[in-house]
Amino acid sequence: MTPPAQPKLAAAFAHASDALAIESLHLSSLHLAQALPRPAVVPSEDPSHLSPLLKWAGGKRWLLPVLQPLWNASHRPKKSSLVAAKGFQRRLVEPFCGGLAVALGLNPKQALLNDANPHLIHFYQQVQQGFRLTVPLKNEEAAYYAARERFNQLIKEGIAQDTPEAAEWFYYLNRTGYNGLCRFNKKGLYNVPFGKYRTIGYKTEFSDYQPTLAPWQFASGDFSELAIDANDFVYADPPYDVPFTQYAADGFTWADQVRLAEWLSDLPCPVVASNQATDRILDLYRSLGFEVQTLAAPRRIACTGDRTPAQEMLAVKGL
Numbered sequence: 001m002t003p004p005a006q007p008k009l010a011a012a013f014a015h016a017s018d019a020l021a022i023e024s025l026h027l028s029s030l031h032l033a034q035a036l037p038r039p040a041v042v043p044s045e046d047p048s049h050l051s052p053l054l055k056w057a058g059g060k061r062w063l064l065p066v067l068q069p070l071w072n073a074s075h076r077p078k079k080s081s082l083v084a085a086k087g088f089q090r091r092l093v094e095p096f097c098g099g100l101a102v103a104l105g106l107n108p109k110q111a112l113l114n115d116a117n118p119h120l121i122h123f124y125q126q127v128q129q130g131f132r133l134t135v136p137l138k139n140e141e142a143a144y145y146a147a148r149e150r151f152n153q154l155i156k157e158g159i160a161q162d163t164p165e166a167a168e169w170f171y172y173l174n175r176t177g178y179n180g181l182c183r184f185n186k187k188g189l190y191n192v193p194f195g196k197y198r199t200i201g202y203k204t205e206f207s208d209y210q211p212t213l214a215p216w217q218f219a220s221g222d223f224s225e226l227a228i229d230a231n232d233f234v235y236a237d238p239p240y241d242v243p244f245t246q247y248a249a250d251g252f253t254w255a256d257q258v259r260l261a262e263w264l265s266d267l268p269c270p271v272v273a274s275n276q277a278t279d280r281i282l283d284l285y286r287s288l289g290f291e292v293q294t295l296a297a298p299r300r301i302a303c304t305g306d307r308t309p310a311q312e313m314l315a316v317k318g319l
C-alpha cells in the first residue's frame, strides 16, 4: 500500500500538478499543501530562460516544476537562523550536475556544480571564461569521426583538461553524437557513434550563458568529496538505479547508491534526491528518514536506446 504523501513534497507536487502526472498523492495532504503560505523568496524570475547547452542523458528539465517550489520553500524564513536574513539565498549544490538543466532552471546566484566527468566540467569552465568555437562544426559522419579521433588524441596526451581545443571538440561531439550519450571505453577514450541528426543548431560562442555561469563554482570528482554547509540546498540526481543488478553499466553500482543515500541523509541542509523508483531505492530513502514520493517520468534515453517510461522517485529531507 502506498503511504500518504507528506506535506513538503505534496506542496511541490501541488504547484507542479498541471505539468506532470502525479502518482499516489493523498488528497488531504494536497489541500493542506495548497493552504501553505507562498515562499518569501522566489529566486528565479524565469525558470526557463536558459536551456541546457548540451544534450545529456537523464536531463531533469522536466522536473523543474517540482523542484522550483522545493527550492523556493527552502528560503522560507525560519526563526533564529541566517535564512531569515533579507535577500538570503542558498547556494545550490548539485553533486551530479550533468547537462545543468536544473541549475540553469533554478538560476541561483551561487552554485557548486560537480560531476565525475572531467570533460564536462572543463567545458563549463571554458564557457565561464568566454571561449569561442573555432573548430569546424560539420554535421557529417567523416568529420565527426575525425573530431573524435582528435579529441581522443588530446586525452591520450593527457591534455584534454588543459586546452580550450578539447572543450570545443567536446561540445561538437556532444551535439553531433548519438542521443546525448557521453560514453568512454576502458582506456578512457570517447566512443559514442555519429548521431545522424537531420539538422543541428551549433553555437559558436556562449556569451548569453557566461554571466550566469561566471559566479558558479565547478568541480569534478566523486560526490563525497564535496564540502556542504547548513546554508546549502542539495539536489542529487545520480545515474539511475538499475533493478536487480549490483553493477550498473555506467559504473554507479548499488553500493554507490547506498553510499550516496547515507551521505545525503547526514547533510546539515535541505536535500532533494531523484532516482528511478525501484523498490530498493524507495526502501533505502524511506529507511533513512526521507519523505518519499513517486511520479511518472517522461520517456527516457537508456544506454541501450530503450525509451521505456519509468517511475521517478523524489526524496526530500530537511525542508
Ligand SMILES: C[S@@+](CC[C@H](N)C(=O)[O-])C[C@H]1O[C@@H](n2cnc3c(N)ncnc32)[C@H](O)[C@@H]1O
Residues within 6 Å of the ligand: 056, 057, 058, 059, 060, 061, 095, 096, 097, 098, 099, 100, 101, 102, 114, 115, 116, 117, 221, 222, 223, 224, 237, 238, 239, 240, 252
Ligand atoms: C542523471 S545524470 C545528471 C543529469 C542532470 N541532473 C541534468 O539535468 O542534466 C548523472 C550524472 O552523474 C555523473 N556521475 C556518475 N558517477 C558520479 C559520481 N560518483 N560522482 C559524481 N558524479 C557522478 C555522471 O557523469 C552524470 O553526468
